Amino acid sequence: MGNFKTTPVTRVKNINKAEFIKHYYEPQKPVLIEGLTKNWPAHKKWCLNYIQDRAGDQIVPLYDNKPAKDKQSVYAPTKEMGLYDYIEILKTQPTDLRIFFYEILKNMPELIEDFDFPDIGLKFFKRLPALFFGGGESKVFMHYDIDLPDSVHFHFEGDKSVTLFSPEQTKYLYKVPFSIHNIDKIDMDDPDFDKYPALQYVEGIQANMKHGDALYMPSGYWHYIKYLNGGFSMTLRALPRHPIRFANMLYNVFFMRHFDNIARKFWGQKWLDHKEKLAIKRTNRNLKNCIFQ
Ligand SMILES: O=C(O)CCC(=O)C(=O)O
Numbered sequence: 001m002g003n004f005k006t007t008p009v010t011r012v013k014n015i016n017k018a019e020f021i022k023h024y025y026e027p028q029k030p031v032l033i034e035g036l037t038k039n040w041p042a043h044k045k046w047c048l049n050y051i052q053d054r055a056g057d058q059i060v061p062l063y064d065n066k067p068a069k070d071k072q073s074v075y076a077p078t079k080e081m082g083l084y085d086y087i088e089i090l091k092t093q094p095t096d097l098r099i100f101f102y103e104i105l106k107n108m109p110e111l112i113e114d115f116d117f118p119d120i121g122l123k124f125f126k127r128l129p130a131l132f133f134g135g136g137e138s139k140v141f142m143h144y145d146i147d148l149p150d151s152v153h154f155h156f157e158g159d160k161s162v163t164l165f166s167p168e169q170t171k172y173l174y175k176v177p178f179s180i181h182n183i184d185k186i187d188m189d190d191p192d193f194d195k196y197p198a199l200q201y202v203e204g205i206q207a208n209m210k211h212g213d214a215l216y217m218p219s220g221y222w223h224y225i226k227y228l229n230g231g232f233s234m235t236l237r238a239l240p241r242h243p244i245r246f247a248n249m250l251y252n253v254f255f256m257r258h259f260d261n262i263a264r265k266f267w268g269q270k271w272l273d274h275k276e277k278l279a280i281k282r283t284n285r286n287l288k289n290c291i292f293q
Contacts, residue, residue, distance in 0.1 A: 009215070012034065030216055032209070032216075033215075051087060095138070148245050154236075159231065166221060182279070
């Protein structure tokens with residue numbers, strides 16, 4: 001058992017477009033920007049009460065920390081609940097229940113009055129601003145986004161911990177084939193280096209986020225997220241511009257995801273076990289190659 005090596009994310013108080021492009025977007029380097037939301041109405045208004053007041057009788061799908069098993073899709077929620085009642089839980093007790101990808105335009109379009117798409121050189125996909133909610137025990141499984149966006153993740157109310165890993169480190173992360181996550185048995189808080197030796201070579205970037213912080217996550221970056229108390233975040237995404245990343249995005253969205261779903265339906269747990277074995281075999285082979293180079 002052990003800990004990942006991590007370095008703290010670069011933090012800046014404010015940044016203009018030219019600086020962002022030169023120092024972060026072009027080299028694809030994460031950065032936490034503290035002042036990006038300070039002039040948004042959301043900076044003053046967004047808190048759990050504000051969202052709860054607008055929840056009405058909406059019913060939302062909820063996820064917990066348990067990984068999907070057998071024929072269950074990774075996108076299948078654990079349960080459904082009224083948004084008002086869910087936020088009441090977030091406010092009053094620790095919970096691992098999360099909302100993943102609550103589409104603002106579909107569900108609470110009035111919120112778009114409260115924020116801007118920042119002018120920092122990213123071509124944001126304006127139709128898909130999304131919120132994420134979690135409680136003090138929520139952990140978002142380690143993954144990268146299927147559409148490989150350059151994204152900016154904004155946090156509101158409470159605190160959260162985000163650990164990022166660059167795409168170059170994928171070879172040591174026990175990535176599961178035909179997926180965007182690593183082996184779900186790995187405890188990202190206390191990784192077992194005897195069982196998963198390649199993890200010793202991984203280096204993360206640690207970002208501790210509080211109200212109003214904005215984290216730039218370059219395309220393909222892995223993220224492992226823990227909510228330290230009840231809060232919520234918004235992600236704005238920009239489609240990848242590099243042609244290879246764009247092609248990978250099309251492959252992920254239009255082929256890989258569907259292929260994996262079909263295989264899961266046919267073979268259930270057998271398919272998951274097979275992929276896990278492959279992940280271990282491939283990663284340990286990468287490790288050997290690296291050691292003997
Ligand atoms: O913070 C969360 O709950 C998940 C966020 C996430 O995975 C993302 O923005 O890609």
